[in-house]
Amino acid sequence: MAKTQQHPHAPRSKAAVQTQQLGLSKWGMLLAGSALAIGAASMLRADSHEEVIISHGYTNFGELKYPADMAHLDYVNPDAPKGGEMSLWTQGTFDTFNNFTREGATAAGTTILYESLMTATADDPYGSYCYLCTTIEYPESKDWVIFNLRDDVTFSDGSAFTAEDVVFFHELIMDQGLPEYVAVVEGYIEKVEVLDTHRVQFTFTPEAPRRDVIGIAGSNRAFSKAWFAETGARLDESTDVPFLGTGAYVLGSYDTNRNVVYQRDPNWWGAEHPMNVGQANFDSIRYEYFSDSAAAFEAFKAGEYTFRQESSSLQWATGYEFPAIENGWVRKEELPDGTIGSAQAFIFNLREERFQDPKVREAIRLMFNFEWSNETLFYGLYDRVESFWQNTDLQARGVPSEGELALLQPLVDEGLLDASILTDEAVLPPTSNASRPTDRSNLRRASALLDEAGWIAGDDGMRRKDGQVLEVEFLSASPGFDRIINPYVESLQRLGVDATLNRVDFAQYVERLDAPSDFDIVNHTMTQGFEPGSGMRQWFGSETAADSSRNLMGLEDPAVDRLLTNVINATGLEEVITGSQAIDRVLRAKGFWVPQWYKSTHTVAYYDIYEYPENLPPFLLGHTSFWWYNAERAEELRAAGAF
Known part of the structure; x- marks a missing residue:
């Protein structure tokens, strides 16, 4: 859990x-x-x-x-030595x-x-x-x-x-x-x-x-x-x-935009x-700043920092062949991760009029080819995100249960939800042919949806409605996402959408997210927990739609609000589970996201100067806390020129 x-x-x-x-x-x-x-x-x-x-x-x-x-938590080493430094990297400024x-x-x-x-x-x-x-x-x-x-x-x-x-x-x-x-x-x-x-x-x-x-x-x-x-x-x-x-x-100490160091x-x-x-085993914890992940990876290979949680499947599959690995100085491990599969996705800015049409959103969703991306770009390391509570009992599956129907039926009766929510299976992301970046079948389906929505392709192939071209800008601050977004952009362009990737520096990215209507599509991870409560309103509630760092999409929906209230007021675990399944089902049906990917392991690489408890807990890697520093091994690696 x-x-x-x-x-x-x-x-x-x-x-x-x-x-x-x-x-x-x-x-x-x-x-x-x-x-x-x-x-x-x-x-x-x-x-x-x-x-x-x-x-x-x-x-x-x-x-x-x-x-x-x-006496102590079950998953820590109560005799862990104190000392040394944990050093990591982060991107931006x-x-x-x-x-x-x-x-x-x-x-x-x-x-x-x-x-x-x-x-x-x-x-x-x-x-x-x-x-x-x-x-x-x-x-x-x-x-x-x-x-x-x-x-x-x-x-x-x-x-x-x-x-x-x-x-x-x-x-x-x-x-x-x-x-x-x-x-x-x-x-x-x-x-x-x-x-x-x-x-x-x-x-x-x-x-x-x-x-x-x-x-x-x-x-x-x-x-x-x-x-x-x-x-x-x-x-x-x-x-x-x-x-x-x-x-x-x-x-x-800190050096603005270069590093920050915390001392015990x-x-x-x-x-x-x-x-x-x-816990709190390190004398210091240091974060080194880099403008992009490629520069950060080169710095890791050179020993400028010593611990890395690898988020790039390309790096994980092909990048860890360098002298420090071959010499045994750096360890590369996959450690279990028992947390909920993260709801990572591209999300639409629903405040923009063109994205308020579900047919437009579905057409754009159809053009992301996860299967091709996973096979070609990710080396098959990921699974597709399907739910906001991935791989848990709170995830909606199949058709609604009796408990879900009891929550959904009144909303259908009041016209707040379409009746199909009562009989359809929970919405899954569209599947694609992995053999090419643009799935032709999905391209035809997306084209028909845009035609129905009034976005008609002209002689130049661009789709227009009321004289306006259908534009979609992907806002990003991560160069590592370029290779993922660019094929998506090209597929949308084949559909007649004027799609672009606009990669900006981190400060501009933050500034544009803080202005709720100043983006079209961005990456977002909507982290949920096993006991959903009032915090869900920050993610999905109408009261936070105008300006929120969590409800970035600007979701404002009375049916969702009612379902949130049901879960927040629930007292028993079964009520919480059933209510969360209903919310998951409805959120997925709203289609404000293009689900991305997740994995059930922590992919980590670190210089062989750290140790961790034999039995890691299910819900936390704990590398900055209950891991510890092996001073003797650190001296050996330092003498060998590892860092």
């Missing part, structure tokens, strides 16, 4: 929600657990006679995997350390600086654990939750973290946070109150879905009220220094806590 539960996330994201430095983010954070309470207890609150649950964690389904008195705003391009790795009230693990799909708290208290109604904060948490400057900082963060994010986040969350939390120095209470609105409320409250990060008052920093403005955090790492805080408050045992 995948790890990340989809609750609203405050930070910006242009693609998937990032995992954190020391573990996997469930509520959008990485934290450590408490060992003060074993299991859950209950008591009667004197003022209301409500039964109050007291626990070291929370789960909507089943039992928490880890007890409060755990950066001009800010603030990942809570869409202003500017954020430096890689900033999420490792911050922690939150609750965390999750990489092997418990539904559990959330106290981290900056020792226990939580809540009634069965979940009308409120109290966090009993740890009294030993400090920011990296040594100042104490208190309940006032929790209230401050909530008020700050609601005042200066991303509108897409505020739009989703503002109806959930009625008030946040300081009860005493280390006790804070969240009270929820009566209409807030109860399955989400504790998770939303637990996602509050530890920001220093005093630091913001002293510096005058704002959450909605670009910053040249990170905000003060409580995390294991602090900013060490020797005084980190959480170093000895059970969920951190065997």
Whole structure:
């Protein structure tokens, strides 16, 4: 099962929600657990006679995997040595350390600086654990939750973290946070109150879905009220220094657009806590910036950085034949990845009038030949994305189940969905002949669709409607995608579409995505989780359609909104699964995406100076956290001239 539960996330994201430095983010954070309470207890609150649950964690389904008195996570090496550096590459540029705003391009790795009230693990799909708290208290109604904060948490400057900082963060994010986040969350939390120095209470609105409320409250990060008052920093403005955090790492150094280095805080408050045992093993984590993947790969071969998650099938299949591999200095491995197959796709900007016609979108979808791309360009390494919850129980398959029909029928009756959704099998991506880039059968089908939509080919072969040429621009910042997009562009041109690839630098790319109507088609990865909740509104809800870093396509659909509400309000696991299947079915039928590809392994290459636990967890690779540095082997390779 995948790890990340989809609750609203405050930070910006242009693609998937990032995992954190020391573990996997469930509520959008990485934290450590408490060992003060074993299991859950209950008591009667004197003022209301409500039964109050007291626990070291929370789960909507089943039992928490880890007890409060755990020694360490099952998947770490508790004796892992500390030291050394993990160095990686990233593409583009950066001009800010603030990942809570869409202003500017954020430096890689900033999420490792911050922690939150609750965390999750990489092997418990539904559990959330106290981290900056020792226990939580809540009634069965979940009308409120109290966090009993740890009294030993400090920011990296040594100042104490208190309940006032929790209230401050909530008020700050609601005042200066991303509108897409505020739009989703503002109806959930009625008030946040300081009860005493280390006790804070969240009270929820009566209409807030109860399955989400504790998770939303637990996602509050530890920001220093005093630091913001002293510096005058704002959450909605670009910053040249990170905000003060409580995390294991602090900013060490940076050279703008060249590299950024984070150093382990020797005084980190959480170093000895059970969920951190065997984690945060590197003294430093370095990100090297490159303008394109080809330059980055050459730098890796030369030892300028030491760990690479390979995303190019071409490189993976043909590029790893160089001296460092032959000498045994670099290891090349495929490691299991148990997360949900990522919903990676080309997405249409539905705000553009020509893309509001489903026939136009389907015609363009038909012209992407995945089978040819996979065989010719990807060396058969990938499978086709079919679903937003690929290879899970939440994926819609075949015709609707009885449970799905109960959700879909009212929407058909109200005219919000076509009746075919009740009887048709779940929409699958079109298939193509792998022998040539342009599938002739699909070309004929696409041509007929455009004719029906009124886009008629002229004497010059170009399709026009009301005197306007049908134009499609693929906006990209990655040179590595050129070889994939160019054949797609050529196939569309054969259809009579004025298709182009416009590759821009990273700063321009970010700027154009931030202007919602300033693109036609872009790459997007719509990361989902195994317990879908309120965060889905950021991806698919009408309230985020106007301007969102997640709902880039601008989807605004009342049927989808109703189905989202059904899942968000669901209380049982079966309800969640059935509701997610219905959403998946409808989203796929809307056709706002051209599904791309995924693989079920991590393809990694690294200099033989790192080691990892024998039993990796299913939901996280963990290379920047619970891997460790072999200092003796590093000296051997350094002496041999490997880097």
